[in-house]
Amino acid sequence: xxxxxRRLHLPQKLRNLELFLLLIACFINAxxxxxxxxGALGELDPTLVLLGAGLSALxxxxxxxxxxxxxxxxxFILPIATVLNGIGIAMIYRIDIADKQGGWESAAVRxxxxxxxxxxxxxVVLLVIRNHRVLFRYTYIAGLVGVLLLxxxxxxxxxxxxxxxRVWISFGNFGTFQPGEIAKIALAVFFAGYLVRNRDxxxxxxxxxxxxxxxxxxxxxxxxxxxxxxxxxxxxxxxLGTALLYFGLFLVMLYLATGRLSWVILGxxxxxxxALIASQTLNYVNGRFTNWLxxxxxxxxxxxxxxxxLVQGLFGLAKGGLxxxxxxxxxxxxxxxxxxxxxxxxxxxxxGLAGIFAILALYLLFVARGFRIGFAGQxxxxxxxxxxxxxxxxxxxxxxxxxxxxxxxxxxLTTPFLAAGGSSLVANWIIAALLxxxxxxxxxxxxxxx
Amino acid sequence: MNVSELTxxxxxxxxxxxxxxxxxxxxxxxxxxxxxxRVRKMKTDAAAFPASAVPAAVPVTVPAAADAFxxxxxxxSPNPDAQAxxxxxxxxxxxxxxxxxxxxxxxxxxxxxxxIGRSSDSSLVIRDDYTSTHHARLMLWNDEWMLxxxxxxxxxxxxxxxxxVPTKIPLNAxxxxxxxxxxxxx
Numbered sequence: 001x002x003x004x005x006r007r008l009h010l011p012q013k014l015r016n017l018e019l020f021l022l023l024i025a026c027f028i029n030a031x032x033x034x035x036x037x038x039g040a041l042g043e044l045d046p047t048l049v050l051l052g053a054g055l056s057a058l059x060x061x062x063x064x065x066x067x068x069x070x071x072x073x074x075x076f077i078l079p080i081a082t083v084l085n086g087i088g089i090a091m092i093y094r095i096d097i098a099d100k101q102g103g104w105e106s107a108a109v110r111x112x113x114x115x116x117x118x119x120x121x122x123x124v125v126l127l128v129i130r131n132h133r134v135l136f137r138y139t140y141i142a143g144l145v146g147v148l149l150l151x152x153x154x155x156x157x158x159x160x161x162x163x164x165x166r167v168w169i170s171f172g173n174f175g176t177f178q179p180g181e182i183a184k185i186a187l188a189v190f191f192a193g194y195l196v197r198n199r200d201x202x203x204x205x206x207x208x209x210x211x212x213x214x215x216x217x218x219x220x221x222x223x224x225x226x227x228x229x230x231x232x233x234x235x236x237x238x239x240l241g242t243a244l245l246y247f248g249l250f251l252v253m254l255y256l257a258t259g260r261l262s263w264v265i266l267g268x269x270x271x272x273x274x275a276l277i278a279s280q281t282l283n284y285v286n287g288r289f290t291n292w293l294x295x296x297x298x299x300x301x302x303x304x305x306x307x308x309x310l311v312q313g314l315f316g317l318a319k320g321g322l323x324x325x326x327x328x329x330x331x332x333x334x335x336x337x338x339x340x341x342x343x344x345x346x347x348x349x350x351x352g353l354a355g356i357f358a359i360l361a362l363y364l365l366f367v368a369r370g371f372r373i374g375f376a377g378q379x380x381x382x383x384x385x386x387x388x389x390x391x392x393x394x395x396x397x398x399x400x401x402x403x404x405x406x407x408x409x410x411x412x413l414t415t416p417f418l419a420a421g422g423s424s425l426v427a428n429w430i431i432a433a434l435l436x437x438x439x440x441x442x443x444x445x446x447x448x449x450x
Numbered sequence: 451m452n453v454s455e456l457t458x459x460x461x462x463x464x465x466x467x468x469x470x471x472x473x474x475x476x477x478x479x480x481x482x483x484x485x486x487x488r489v490r491k492m493k494t495d496a497a498a499f500p501a502s503a504v505p506a507a508v509p510v511t512v513p514a515a516a517d518a519f520x521x522x523x524x525x526x527s528p529n530p531d532a533q534a535x536x537x538x539x540x541x542x543x544x545x546x547x548x549x550x551x552x553x554x555x556x557x558x559x560x561x562x563x564x565x566i567g568r569s570s571d572s573s574l575v576i577r578d579d580y581t582s583t584h585h586a587r588l589m590l591w592n593d594e595w596m597l598x599x600x601x602x603x604x605x606x607x608x609x610x611x612x613x614x615v616p617t618k619i620p621l622n623a624x625x626x627x628x629x630x631x632x633x634x635x636x
Contacts, residue, residue: 017479024472031468035461038453076476083472326462351466358469365476447564449575450552450630 015067018075022063025079026056029086032327036094039328054112055086058119065123069130070440074373077439080366081432084417085115085425087359090327091339091346092420098333107339107420114422121426122433132438136381139193146186147229149179150246154236166237180242181414181427184249184392185434191250192384194222195257203258214262223263226250227270234278240285241399241411247271248395253388257380292409309336313345313404317356324352339420341412344404359418360401367394373439386438389431482561537595537619537634545574545588550630559634563589566627567600580604580628588619588634595619595634604628 030052037044059082066073093108101107129135135142153159153166160170168176195202202219230243251267278285290300291307295314300306312335319330332338332346339346348356370390377383393416400419403410414424535541539561546556565572567585576585582602589596598616599606606613607626624631 021472021476021479024475028465028468028472031465035465038461039458042453076480079472080476083469323463323466326458327465329458354466355469358466358473361473365473444571446571446575447557447573448547448552448555450547450550450577 012067012071014072014075015063018066018078019063021075021079022059022082025082025086026052026059028083029055029090032087032090033093035327036090036097037328039326040094040097041328052086052089055082055089055115058116062119062123062126065126066436069126070436072440072443073436074369074439076365076369077432077435080362080369081417081429084359084362084366087347088343088415088418088420089115091332091343091350091418094328094350095333095339095346097328098331110422111420111425114425115429117422118425118429122429125430125433126437129434129437131441132382132385132434133379133441135189135385136193136196139190139197142186143190143194146183146190149183149186150229150233150242151236152179167239167242178421178423180239181423182430184245185389185427185430187246188249188253188385188388188392191253192381192388195253195384196380198222199257202254202263203260214266215260220266223250223254223267223270227267227274230271231274231278234274234285235282238282238284239412240275240278240288240409241403241413244271244399244411245392245395245413249388249392252391252395253384256384256387288409288411292406295406309342310404310406310410312336313342314406316345316349317405320349320352320355322353324348324350324355326350340414341400341410341419342404343415343419344401347418360397363394363397363416367391369439370435373435373442377438377442382438382442386435389434393428393431535621537621539590539593539595541621541636542595542634544635545632546635547630547632548624550576550578550628552630556635559595561590563587576628576630578628578630581630585627586613591616597625602627 033052034044059078063078066078089108089111092111093106096102096106096108153169155169158169159166160168160176167180168178170176202215202222208214226247230247233239233243233246247267251264251271254263254267255261275285279289280286287305291310294300295307295310297307301308301311316330316332316335319325324330327350330346330349332342332349335342335345344356344359347359351358367390370386370393374383374386374390377386396413396416399408399411400413400415402408403413414421416424416428542559544556544558545564547553562573564574565584565587566574566576566581567583568575568577568581569583572584580603582600582604584600585602586597586599586606589598595618596616597606597608597613597619599613607624608617608619609623610626619625619634622633622635624633
């Protein structure tokens with residue numbers, strides 16, 4: 001009887017497609033490193049071509065794991081994440097060259113090591129979580145973990161303040177970690193589980209005002225709690241971006257679970273109100289708003305903590321033009337932190353509008369795959385989780401790229417997969433792993449049970 | 451080694467092209483997801499399936515013979531009997547359960563294979579005493595829906611006759627597995 005069962009397994013079309021795209025992705029990453037060396041050094045330095053090779057070996061490893069544990073997973077997520085990660089490493093390496101940092105202590109090598117750690121944790125997630133329904137059982141624990149991680153940097157002695165924001169924890173000389181990045185996954189799990197359990201009371205009842213059904217006062221509890229949470233992030237951790245990220249995540253998942261626009265109106269009103277009060281009372285928020293609205297004013301430009309960085313980033317983007325200066329031939333290192341918060345400006349300078357749009361298209365495809373997985377899912381928890389995880393990547397891109405391009409006030413967040421920063425890489429690769437797992441279970445579920 | 455300006459320019463544009471080719475490669479691979487299934491141009495008279503064809507099992511022996519039947523069925527034909535051709539990817543949209551405990555339910559058909567059996571990894575799970583763990587499957591061959599029995603104990607029946615080799619399924623013909631029967635419909 002084993003023979004017909006084995007024949008049931010069709011050739012792994014999806015995995016073969018993934019392998020094909022992955023090989024192209026690795027080629028793109030390798031050529032980016034080579035072009036950086038040709039552009040910035042004028043010669044090839046074979047020792048650091050290993051940078052590209054290391055990442056390639058890791059993602060192929062992840063691909064092989066997928067062949068065994070998630071055969072029907074989405075074939076596009078892994079190649080897209082690989083290209084973004086590789087382009088990020090190439091740009092960080094390029095800035096290392098400009099800063100005359102070399103050898104194995106440089107930021108690019110650190111980023112590669114963190115990538116290895118991140119992809120390894122993605123593999124662990126895929127091996128441990130064989131079915132996303134398991135996460136549903138840990139709804140409230142995930143919520144607790146999320147909140148604890150969020151406020152871990154406030155613990156004296158453990159937290160560390162970097163350029164005003166207290167969102168890091170440090171382990172002595174070993175390094176720093178931003179627990180808020182991991183918290184966003186835990187909170188997405190919590191929101192999905194909580195909303196699936198409780199959405200009836202949040203969606204069914206309430207008075208109708210102007211065509212939209214508004215919730216009862218007593219049902220406002222959850223949204224007020226999350227609002228208070230994000231406001232305390234603004235006040236105590238002095239980080240606008242993180243607060244906006246969590247609140248936006250909750251709002252979108254609430255809207256998805258209930259289908260009521262009134263929650264979005266209410267939530268946006270609450271957040272804008274809070275942000276407005278914060279901008280009047282908190283100095284650093286006020287500064288961010290001034291830098292945003294009046295960036296090109298020389299007084300603001302020259303002020304301490306003024307718009308120098310933002311305007312330098314804009315100059316870099318302008319220098320890049322349509323096709324960019326080419327890898328290694330711009331001067332992205334003039335902008336402060338060109339490898340983390342401002343990596344988009346650095347890439348815009350060297351790859352131009354064409355390159356930036358390619359990167360945005362990659363994010364768009366990644367997020368669209370997440371939405372598609374949610375759309376195809378049968379169970380509500382999986383649907384909410386997939387869309388929530390994809391949306392958190394989209395919102396983070398919007399907040400940081402919008403900040404760099406002066407669409408919204410600048411707040412420090414990392415560009416997913418691209419920017420230098422280990423915690424962000426780990427978090428985003430775990431998100432990719434969860435989306436892969438979700439897409440596999442979605443495809444494997446029975447269409448109908450008789 | 452010195453690299454000339456021209457080489458760098460060519461490499462720069464080459465890299466951007468490579469990046470965009472990667473993106474369009476992905477978009478091309480998911481085109482059916484983005485834009486839906488491609489609707490084929492229907493061939494008119496010559497290729498149209500004979501209207502007199504009765505819905506019956508047509509076993510396929512060699513793949514080459516399958517080509518003779520790939521002729522699509524004219525969609526707008528007014529007479530329901532005249533369009534009773536084989537179920538193809540184009541003219542079939544859903545699977546309807548016609549008898550059994552879940553009679554009346556249906557689900558949409560895409561292009562992926564539908565596996566039928568008692569095991570929970572099947573696409574259509576039928577839990578009764580007559581169904582085997584991996585009982586049968588429906589799959590697209592040359593854009594036509596085929597029914598294949600996977601050595602089931604109690605057999606798969608298409609319009610009353612037992613299926614032994616992969617068989618084309620006529621539209622609206624009854625497929626019976628255990629106590630459940632279903633039809634492919636447009």
